[in-house]
Amino acid sequence: MSEVKKPLKGIKVLDLTHMLSGPYGGMILADLGCEVIKIEPPVKGEGTRRLLENDPDYSFNGMGAYFYTLNRNKKSLSLDLKKSEGLKIFYELAEKADVVISNFSAGVTEKLKIDFNTLKTFNPKIITCTVSGFGESGPNYKRPAFDQIAQALGGGMSITGLSSEQPMRAGIPIGDLSGGMFAVMGIQAAIIKRATSGAGQHVDISMLDCQISMLNYMATMHTMSGIVPEPIGNSHFVHMPYNTFLTKDFPIVIAAVGDQFWARLLNIFKNSELQDPKYSSALQRQKDKEKIEKVMQGELIKEKSEYWLDLLEKESVPCARVNNIEQALNDEQVTHRNMLVDVPHPAGGSVKVPGNPIKLSESTDEEFLAPPLLGEHTKEVLNEWLGYSDKELESLDKLQIIEMLK
Numbered sequence: 062m063s064e065v066k067k068p069l070k071g072i073k074v075l076d077l078t079h080m081l082s083g084p085y086g087g088m089i090l091a092d093l094g095c096e097v098i099k100i101e102p103p104v105k106g107e108g109t110r111r112l113l114e115n116d117p118d119y120s121f122n123g124m125g126a127y128f129y130t131l132n133r134n135k136k137s138l139s140l141d142l143k144k145s146e147g148l149k150i151f152y153e154l155a156e157k158a159d160v161v162i163s164n165f166s167a168g169v170t171e172k173l174k175i176d177f178n179t180l181k182t183f184n185p186k187i188i189t190c191t192v193s194g195f196g197e198s199g200p201n202y203k204r205p206a207f208d209q210i211a212q213a214l215g216g217g218m219s220i221t222g223l224s225s226e227q228p229m230r231a232g233i234p235i236g237d238l239s240g241g242m243f244a245v246m247g248i249q250a251a252i253i254k255r256a257t258s259g260a261g262q263h264v265d266i267s268m269l270d271c272q273i274s275m276l277n278y279m280a281t282m283h284t285m286s287g288i289v290p291e292p293i294g295n296s297h298f299v300h301m302p303y304n305t306f307l308t309k310d311f312p313i314v315i316a317a318v319g320d321q322f323w324a325r326l327l328n329i330f331k332n333s334e335l336q337d338p339k340y341s342s343a344l345q346r347q348k349d350k351e352k353i354e355k356v357m358q359g360e361l362i363k364e365k366s367e368y369w370l371d372l373l374e375k376e377s378v379p380c381a382r383v384n385n386i387e388q389a390l391n392d393e394q395v396t397h398r399n400m401l402v403d404v405p406h407p408a409g410g411s412v413k414v415p416g417n418p419i420k421l422s423e424s425t426d427e428e429f430l431a432p433p434l435l436g437e438h439t440k441e442v443l444n445e446w447l448g449y450s451d452k453e454l455e456s457l458d459k460l461q462i463i464e465m466l467k
Contacts, residue, residue: 330356
């Protein structure tokens with residue numbers, strides 16, 4: 062496989078991240094061709110190495126699902142940043158790197174002396190990025206945060222689910238994942254800017270900021286009206302019908318976004334109660350939402366999902382089966398887009414994991430290398446990047462400043 066088509070080939074990244082938000086951003090950068098060096102503490106490594114590592118269902122060859130998913134295409138360098146010699150080596154690596162990404166709690170990079178202001182004295186072109194719960198300024202920026210904290214404070218939980226008395230988080234960790242995605246956007250923007258300015262800069266990503274951004278038009282509607290929205294389940298406050306319905310086997314979604322789809326639905330649902338001309342307007346349909354949905358549900362439950370989806374698709378009405386994860390991963394469109402890929406294990410065998418959704422017309426080759434063993438690339442990186450001899454590395458290994466794969 063040709064490497065020249067990787068769009069970010071040649072960009073060197075030092076990845077100090079742990080858990081989910083930061084590693085997800087590092088994974089995207091690695092998928093796009095960056096040489097991502099995962100800096101891990103000796104002995105135990107990054108925290109998710111131990112998460113589920115021996116679980117009978119969610120591990121493979123001693124590697125848990127979290128670590129396996131998030132660390133493909135990366136190299137592992139085991140280095141103790143808390144020792145002066147380890148910090149010295151990190152500074153030497155930073156001189157050669159383009160990007161340093163981390164997701165420590167606020168203030169930790171300064172405490173470890175690996176913050177932007179410190180690193181730019183070694184490399185004026187360095188780009189640093191931190192992903193944290195609340196960013197690096199403000200009245201509450203030092204509070205600890207995980208995914209659900211960001212979701213709760215960001216307002217999204219209050220409009221998810223069926224009742225304001227039972228707020229519900231998103232089924233996937235959007236607080237963490239959005240932090241990683243916005244980190245990649247910020248890093249790429251800084252790389253482009255550096256091409257003209259010649260200088261690096263710091264990228265400050267707050268998980269709470271990301272959640273507020275993702276409120277999008279819902280936030281604007283509130284600022285316009287003063288109305289605090291309530292959760293409405295899977296329905297919509299404008300479009301109708303727009304909801305989940307039960308069939309004889311699997312639930313389906315019908316999303317009639319626009320009055321033109323209502324006319325098409327009437328070719329399927331012949332019930333006289335739905336034929337009232339006033340329902341040609343979405344506003345009128347919203348007023349009788351419960352009645353219309355009850356009539357539709359009464360019909361839909363009589364047949365299996367495939368029957369209804371076939372009719373709806375023939376009328377070009379947006380619709381879908383509500384897939385469980387197994388069904389989603391085996392969808393023919395997902396397969397066609399190479400969104401479930403084999404990632405090998407360093408000791409042999411492989412596991413299927415989600416692929417890279419970024420498809421580029423001039424970078425069509427995709428490659429997914431094994432998530433690294435702890436310290437698997439310590440020797441390689443320190444030798445190739447910094448010219449350390451085998452003797453020097455053996456000495457550093459004995460002092461537990463670094464850890465090489467034995």
